[in-house]
Amino acid sequence: MRNVDPQLIEMGRVYGMSGWTLFRKVIFPGALPSIFVGLRFSLGIMWLTLIVAESMAASSGIGHMANQAREFMMTDVVVLALLIYALLGKLADWIAKTLESLTLQWHPAFQKPSKA
Amino acid sequence: MSEIINPVRKTNAWGKEIEPEFSVRPVRESNRLGGVGIRLSGVEKSFGNVPVLRGIDLEVPAGQFLAIVGKSGCGKSTLLRLLVGLDEATGGRVDFIGDNGRSVAANSRIVFQEPRLLPWAKVGANVAVGLGEGGAKGDRAGRVRAALSEVQLTEKVNEWPARLSGGQRQRVALARALVSRPDFLALDEPLGALDALTRITMQGLVERVWREQKFTALFVTHDVGEAVALADRVIVLDEGRIALDVAVDHERPRKRGAADLAALEGDLLKAIFA
Numbered sequence: 001m002r003n004v005d006p007q008l009i010e011m012g013r014v015y016g017m018s019g020w021t022l023f024r025k026v027i028f029p030g031a032l033p034s035i036f037v038g039l040r041f042s043l044g045i046m047w048l049t050l051i052v053a054e055s056m057a058a059s060s061g062i063g064h065m066a067n068q069a070r071e072f073m074m075t076d077v078v079v080l081a082l083l084i085y086a087l088l089g090k091l092a093d094w095i096a097k098t099l100e101s102l103t104l105q106w107h108p109a110f111q112k113p114s115k116a
Numbered sequence: 117m118s119e120i121i122n123p124v125r126k127t128n129a130w131g132k133e134i135e136p137e138f139s140v141r142p143v144r145e146s147n148r149l150g151g152v153g154i155r156l157s158g159v160e161k162s163f164g165n166v167p168v169l170r171g172i173d174l175e176v177p178a179g180q181f182l183a184i185v186g187k188s189g190c191g192k193s194t195l196l197r198l199l200v201g202l203d204e205a206t207g208g209r210v211d212f213i214g215d216n217g218r219s220v221a222a223n224s225r226i227v228f229q230e231p232r233l234l235p236w237a238k239v240g241a242n243v244a245v246g247l248g249e250g251g252a253k254g255d256r257a258g259r260v261r262a263a264l265s266e267v268q269l270t271e272k273v274n275e276w277p278a279r280l281s282g283g284q285r286q287r288v289a290l291a292r293a294l295v296s297r298p299d300f301l302a303l304d305e306p307l308g309a310l311d312a313l314t315r316i317t318m319q320g321l322v323e324r325v326w327r328e329q330k331f332t333a334l335f336v337t338h339d340v341g342e343a344v345a346l347a348d349r350v351i352v353l354d355e356g357r358i359a360l361d362v363a364v365d366h367e368r369p370r371k372r373g374a375a376d377l378a379a380l381e382g383d384l385l386k387a388i389f390a
Contacts, residue, residue: 011232
């Protein structure tokens with residue numbers, strides 16, 4: 001929120017925005033880029049914690065499966081577990097990225113090269 | 117003069133929105149065309165212990181184009197911010213005066229030095245900000261189109277602000293200010309950040325919309341030549357006081373670089389640096 005341009009907030013005030021309208025039209029869109037950075041960063045940490053927790057303490061799930069496979073030397077299952085993790089991670093990142101490029105079209109960094 | 121100008125504006129700005137009989141008997145325009153008068157009595161403003169404005173008494177008739185010049189830090193922007201309600205005066209009164217000579221609430225708008233467009237909204241949506249909330253969708257779109265055609269940017273309605281040039285962005289900001297048909301328009305060095313050639317075009321544009329809409333305009337600038345070229349009256353602020361109040365009644369449109377204007381500009385500059 002602190003990254004939102006105070007000049008824009010001031011402009012919103014002069015043009016009669018207050019409370020919810022100001023938030024919806026100025027503050028929230030202005031904070032979106034930072035929100036997405038935070039989201040993608042925390043997605044990474046979330047997966048990491050999940051995997052560690054799963055392989056150490058869980059009695060079911062992919063981590064448990066991978067652990068058991070390791071104990072019984074079933075390399076193919078271990079590889080499968082790793083692949084599933086990779087795919088899930090990639091998928092989550094892709095969803096975040098797509099949301100980002102949908103909502104941040106206005107941002108110069110996300111704009112496709114001009115047609116004209 | 118307004119009889120000559122009106123028909124132009126109506127076809128220009130409102131297209132099919134305005135019925136022919138509207139131009140015969142303007143309904144809402146009677147108070148709008150004249151703008152509002154402004155009366156400042158003993159206005160003071162200080163930030164902490166630092167006085168910025170020290171007792172400003174000023175009467176601006178409705179529809180006047182008043183330019184305020186002065187060195188930086190003389191309080192000209194502060195004065196403007198008081199008028200549009202961005203700051204509160206620490207002393208004195210600010211009144212907008214209607215047709216009947218009584219104090220009224222004015223529809224005032226401001227154009228800043230920077231365009232201050234919402235980068236996440238397309239040009240059309242940015243102009244619609246000037247309309248506030250509510251209103252029928254079709255009506256809003258029509259008014260946005262009209263305002264954009266005033267600044268000759270109709271074709272950019274679906275463009276992102278990041279794609280526009282500096283001058284175009286400032287024109288969008290002007291359209292946003294004009295779309296609600298203000299009685300009073302404050303311009304805070306609106307052309308300060310533009311290159312010299314764009315400035316000349318924009319000065320013509322500002323003068324044209326002012327002549328068409330007849331709002332009261334307060335134009336803060338540090339360019340004395342610009343003030344003299346555009347305004348009916350120029351005020352020089354110095355250390356929070358009005359140092360000089362000059363009427364400029366040269367015929368419009370004024371020629372840039374005309375000798376009498378240049379002489380006036382020279383006198384004003386002398387007064388500023390006296």
